[in-house]
Amino acid sequence: MAYEALYTRGRPKTLSHLIGQEHISNALARAISSNRLSHAYLLVGTRGTGKTSTARLLAKAMNCERVHDAQNSGRPLEKKEIPCNKCDACRNFDSSPDNVEFDAASNRSVEDVTRLLSTAYLAPLRARVKTFIIDEVHMLSFEAVNSILKLIEEPPPNVAFFLATTEINKVPMTIRSRCQVLNFRLIPQATIAPYLLKLAGRLNVTLQEDAAKKIARLAEGSMRDALTYLDQCYAMADKEITLENVNETLGLISDESLDEIILAVKAKDRAAVGRAITGAFRSGLSANIIAESLITRLRDIEFDMLDKGEKNFAELDKIIDALRQATGEMYGSGIPDIILEMTLMKLAAPVQNFVAMPTVQNSAPRENLDAGQKIFYDVINSLRGEDKGLDSISDQAVVMNFAGDELTLGFKSSAVAGIFNKYHKQIEQGATQVAGRAIKVSVVVDNNLPPAVFKNMSELERSNLAGAMKILNASDAAKIND
Numbered sequence: 001m002a003y004e005a006l007y008t009r010g011r012p013k014t015l016s017h018l019i020g021q022e023h024i025s026n027a028l029a030r031a032i033s034s035n036r037l038s039h040a041y042l043l044v045g046t047r048g049t050g051k052t053s054t055a056r057l058l059a060k061a062m063n064c065e066r067v068h069d070a071q072n073s074g075r076p077l078e079k080k081e082i083p084c085n086k087c088d089a090c091r092n093f094d095s096s097p098d099n100v101e102f103d104a105a106s107n108r109s110v111e112d113v114t115r116l117l118s119t120a121y122l123a124p125l126r127a128r129v130k131t132f133i134i135d136e137v138h139m140l141s142f143e144a145v146n147s148i149l150k151l152i153e154e155p156p157p158n159v160a161f162f163l164a165t166t167e168i169n170k171v172p173m174t175i176r177s178r179c180q181v182l183n184f185r186l187i188p189q190a191t192i193a194p195y196l197l198k199l200a201g202r203l204n205v206t207l208q209e210d211a212a213k214k215i216a217r218l219a220e221g222s223m224r225d226a227l228t229y230l231d232q233c234y235a236m237a238d239k240e241i242t243l244e245n246v247n248e249t250l251g252l253i254s255d256e257s258l259d260e261i262i263l264a265v266k267a268k269d270r271a272a273v274g275r276a277i278t279g280a281f282r283s284g285l286s287a288n289i290i291a292e293s294l295i296t297r298l299r300d301i302e303f304d305m306l307d308k309g310e311k312n313f314a315e316l317d318k319i320i321d322a323l324r325q326a327t328g329e330m331y332g333s334g335i336p337d338i339i340l341e342m343t344l345m346k347l348a349a350p351v352q353n354f355v356a357m358p359t360v361q362n363s364a365p366r367e368n369l370d371a372g373q374k375i376f377y378d379v380i381n382s383l384r385g386e387d388k389g390l391d392s393i394s395d396q397a398v399v400m401n402f403a404g405d406e407l408t409l410g411f412k413s414s415a416v417a418g419i420f421n422k423y424h425k426q427i428e429q430g431a432t433q434v435a436g437r438a439i440k441v442s443v444v445v446d447n448n449l450p451p452a453v454f455k456n457m458s459e460l461e462r463s464n465l466a467g468a469m470k471i472l473n474a475s476d477a478a479k480i481n482d
Contacts (some may be wrong), residue, residue, distance in 0.1 A: 006231040007224045010199060011053050016079035018057070019195055019223055020187030021050050028054075028182075029079045032061055035071040038180045040152045040161040042137075044168045045184025048222030052135055054182070055162035057082070059099055059131035062160060063089040068128065089127060098127040105136040110143040117148060121156050129158050137163040138170035145172055152178045186221025189213065195223075196230055206240040214246050217296070253285055258297040265319060265347045273348045277341055287336035291327045295320055322347055372402025375439065376409070379430035390423050406440045407431060414445045 012018045015025040031037055041058065043051040061067050064083035070076075083090050093099060102116050117132065124130045134140075140148075152161055152175065163179060165171055193209070193216040200207035207230070215233070219226035229250060233241045236249045247254050257280050264272035280290050298320050302313055326343040330336035380394045396416055401408040411417040420443060431439035 005228070006199070006234070007227040010227050012050065012057065013085055014080050015057060015082045018050055018054060020191045021054070021184055024054065024182050024184065025079055028058065029077065029082055032067060032082055033070070033077040037062060039155045039159065040179040041163070042168070042171065042176060042179035042181045043162065043164045043184065044181060046166055046186060046221065048219075048224030049184040049187060050223065051164040051184055052133065055133045055164060059133060059160065059162060060090055060093045062129040062131065063093070063127040065089055092126070096127055098124040098130045099133070100131070101133040101135070103135050105139045108139050108141050108144060110141060110147050113140065113144040113147050117151060120151055120159055124158055129160050131160050131162065133162045133164070135164045136166070137175075138165045138167045145175060149174055187223050188221070189216040192216035192219055192223060192226045196226060199230070200241065203234060205234060205237065208240070208242050211241050211243045211246045214243055218250070251285065253280055253283065253290055253293050255297060257283075258294055261294065261344065262298065262301070262319070265344055266315060268348050270345055270348045273344050277344055281337060287340040288327065288330055291323050291330065291340055295323050295327070319347055368402045369399060372407050373399045375402070375431050375434050376407060378434045379427060382430060383426070387423070400444060405438060406442060408442050408444060410444050410446050412445075412447055417443050417445050
């Protein structure tokens with residue numbers, strides 16, 4: 001006899017075997033016990049969560065002789081009794097002509113659906129209820145959906161429909177409104193792992209707990225995927241399935257290799273990062289798989305830290321954010337390996353991603369600068385309008401210092417300072433007249449000076465003006481009003 005895959009051997013035989021969907025199995029058990037089953041069900045959920053298996057259990061229970069006897073006698077049924085799997089109807093269910101199953105993904109035209117449902121109006125040959133299980137119903141064409149709509153709306157006697165889909169948003173509302181909807185949840189890892197350990201015991205193979213947890217995490221809520229992974233490891237292993245076997249069989253990177261990369265990044269050791277990532281690439285894994293595995297491992301580390309009461313996640317969050325961004329860049333790129341390597345290298349020796357505006361440190365007290373600025377701007381205001389060249393140049397001057405009788409002005413470029421020298425004597429005379437004593441004016445050039453209009457403003461005024469320049473895309477603050 002040919003080998004039977006675990007995901008077929010592991011299919012639930014009764015409602016009590018439906019793992020991770022207790023909210024559905026409990027509700028269906030009550031409905032069956034009280035004989036309040038609907039003629040149409042829409043089973044919704046991601047892959048491998050038990051939609052088709054539940055549809056088969058329901059279809060079998062509708063024809064189960066022991067279930068029917070319990071309903072007639074008013075005896076409440078337990079989940080492990082639904083269905084009994086012992087009566088003739090249950091044993092012959094898979095070969096019964098009254099049970100029709102088809103995949104809408106490959107039979108999506110109106111002709112396919114019409115042919116498959118052509119017997120709906122005929123009485124069942126052997127069973128009490130004729131059942132139709134349609135998988136991936138959202139794949140049906142518009143015309144095919146309309147062809148089954150009338151059947152669901154006004155069903156013939158003793159006919160039941162079970163429609164399964166992974167994308168309920170693609171199922172027309174006309175269908176949804178005529179069905180009872182069963183929402184299947186993702187199965188938690190904490191539920192999948194113990195089931196795998198129990199199943200491995202029946203197979204007479206030892207499954208290590210950390211290996212079971214790794215498979216459960218890879219399954220992402222799908223029991224079928226978990227059984228497929230276990231089946232693959234079971235075929236390759238001897239009498240024990242270890243975490244190393246799982247990583248090797250499924251082509252995964254070990255936690256030790258991931259921890260080596262993470263520790264090297266946290267230690268800011270670029271050489272160690274290079275060695276660790278090179279070793280990971282030598283295992284034959286793609287950059288995308290390594291990056292996603294790193295993110296998953298960092299997530300596990302953070303949850304372990306939470307369990308220990310630690311709260312400092314800033315560094316790990318920074319690494320996760322950088323890897324998430326790199327993962328997006330790698331898809332479709334011709335150099336994913338280099339993108340991952342450079343991301344890790346930058347994390348090991350981060351570079352500031354901003355340039356702070358240079359500031360001029362003034363040794364003079366603030367009151368001296370205020371006095372110097374008052375003298376200078378009083379002079380400029382008194383001369384304003386007499387010479388347009390002076391008006392333009394004076395706006396670019398910064399009062400650097402005012403000590404004793406010397407006023408120091410700064411300019412960002414030597415060219416502007418040279419032009420200002422034409423008015424040097426005129427400014428000195430004006431300053432002497434304003435101050436009431438002889439004032440000497442000196443000029444310095446400093447390329448790191450901030451804009452003059454910024455320098456001589458208060459913090460609030462400077463912030464407002466900077467915002468205006470950004471909004472108006474203006475490079476010269478003096479031209480904002482133009």
